[in-house]
Every structure is written in C-alpha cells, then in structure tokens.
Amino acid sequence: AQSVTQPDIHITVSEGASLELRCNYSYGATPYLFWYVQSPGQGLQLLLKYFSGDTLVQGIKGFEAEFKRSQSSFNLRKPSVHWSDAAEYFCAVGTYNNNDMRFGAGTRLTVKP
Amino acid sequence: SQTIHQWPATLVQPVGSPLSLECTVEGTSNPNLYWYRQAAGRGLQLLFYSVGIGQISSEVPQNLSASRPQDRQFILSSKKLLLSDSGFYLCAWSVHSGETQYFGPGTRLLVL
Numbered sequence: 001a002q003s004v005t006q007p008d009i010h011i012t013v014s015e016g017a018s019l020e021l022r023c024n025y026s027y028g029a030t031p032y033l034f035w036y037v038q039s040p041g042q043g044l045q046l047l048l049k050y051f052s053g054d055t056l057v058q059g060i061k062g063f064e065a066e067f068k069r070s071q072s073s074f075n076l077r078k079p080s081v082h083w084s085d086a087a088e089y090f091c092a093v094g095t096y097n098n099n100d101m102r103f104g105a106g107t108r109l110t111v112k113p
Numbered sequence: 114s115q116t117i118h119q120w121p122a123t124l125v126q127p128v129g130s131p132l133s134l135e136c137t138v139e140g141t142s143n144p145n146l147y148w149y150r151q152a153a154g155r156g157l158q159l160l161f162y163s164v165g166i167g168q169i170s171s172e173v174p175q176n177l178s179a180s181r182p183q184d185r186q187f188i189l190s191s192k193k194l195l196l197s198d199s200g201f202y203l204c205a206w207s208v209h210s211g212e213t214q215y216f217g218p219g220t221r222l223l224v225l
Contacts, residue, residue, distance in 0.1 A: 032211055032212065034213065034214075036216075041219070041221070042218060042219065043119075043203055043216040043217050043218045043219045044157075044203065044205075044216040045216070046213060046215065049213055051212075090156065090157070094211045094212070095211050096211050097209070097210045097211050098210055098211045099145060099147070099159075099162045099164070099170070099210045099211070100159060100172065101159070101211070101214060103156045103157040104156055105155060105156040106155075106156055
C-alpha cells in the first residue's frame with residue numbers, strides 16, 4: 001500500500017517570506033498526489049492535486065507543488081506567505097481505483113508578523 | 114455545485130451512550146463516501162468507505178459502524194461509546210475511487 005511522510009511537524013515563517021512544505025511518498029507506480037489545508041476546527045480544503053502531465057501544479061491561494069518522481073516528493077511552495085496562511089497542511093497519496101487514500105500526519109504552519 | 118453537510122457540529126456524550134453522526138451530499142449522484150477520524154495533533158484515519166447504497170467497507174475494526182441508507186447519506190454509529198472515540202470526525206465524498214476527496218466541516222466528539 002502507498003504511504004506518505006511529512007517530515008516537518010511544525011514550521012514558523014515570517015509574513016512575506018517564502019514557504020516550502022515537504023512531502024515524501026512511497027508507491028511503486030505513479031500516485032495521485034494532493035495537498036489539503038485545514039484551519040482550526042474546520043474540514044479540509046483542497047489546495048491542489050497531481051494526477052499526470054505537467055509536474056508543476058498550480059493551486060488556489062497562490063500555492064504550487066512540484067512532483068519529482070526521482071525523489072518521491074511532492075513539496076508545496078508559496079513565494080510570499082500571508083498571515084491568513086497559518087493552518088495545518090496535509091499531503092495525501094491515492095492510487096487509481098483505490099479508496100484507501102493515505103494522509104500524512106500534517107505540518108502546522110505558524111506565520112510571524 | 115456540490116456541497117457536503119455534517120451534523121451535529123459538536124457533540125458531548127457520556128461513555129457507554131450511543132452515537133449517530135450524519136453526513137449528506139448534495140449536487141451529485143452515486144458518490145463514493147468516506148468517514149475519517151482525526152485525533153488531536155494527528156493525521157486522518159480512514160474508518161469506512163462506501164461505493165453505493167448498502168455497501169460499506171471497514172478499514173479499522175472497532176466499536177463503530179457505518180450505514181448508507183440513501184445514495185447521498187452516510188451515517189456513523191456506535192452502540193456504546195468509549196473514551197477513545199473522542200476526536201474530530203470528517204466525512205468526505207469523491208466521484209471515483211482514488212480521485213479527489215471533498216470534505217465536510219466535521220463533527221467534534223467529546224466522550225466523557
């Protein structure tokens with residue numbers, strides 16, 4: 001079965017600074033990859049997804065992620081962080097025709113003024 | 114457009130009491146439906162999924178059960194709650210297996 005690791009439990013960045021959240025997956029074939037964001041007490045909102053094609057994926061709120069097969073990674077990036085980006089971010093990996101989507105443990109983002 | 118509802122939003126229940134959480138989806142037909150639990154400070158654990166009415170698959174053996182009495186309704190139940198059942202319960206839907214899952218607002222359950 002597939003698995004996903006988010007190495008950073010908590011990251012703090014200053015407002016206006018760039019951001020990169022790491023995600024590594026384990027799966028033998030090409031996975032489906034997702035990034036979700038969760039504000040406190042809320043459900044998960046999809047930021048972006050990768051199924052195939054262009055390995056650089058653009059999402060909502062100015063986020064992007066790059067699929068690197070050689071590194072088994074799907075890192076999330078944003079060039080300039082806003083205070084409203086403070087939340088928990090989850091990377092997830094799915095596979096074709098499989099309902100068992102696996103989520104990472106999440107990375108909590110704190111934004112300093 | 115599609116929307117997903119969960120209720121109640123918050124629930125406080127004594128140990129040993131029954132549980133019923135409801136999830137409904139609007140704007141789509143024959144969705145795949147999912148129940149997840151999120152413990153404090155942890156990721157999501159898939160509990161159940163359903164690909165059609167009356168079809169339930171369990172991922173984790175426990176004292177919870179799920180039912181799908183209608184196409185767009187998914188219910189999570191327990192006959193007797195345990196302290197360890199406390200957590201944040203999320204319902205999600207997708208068009209096809211393996212593809213994007215869209216989440217509801219969640220139900221926070223506290224068992225005392």
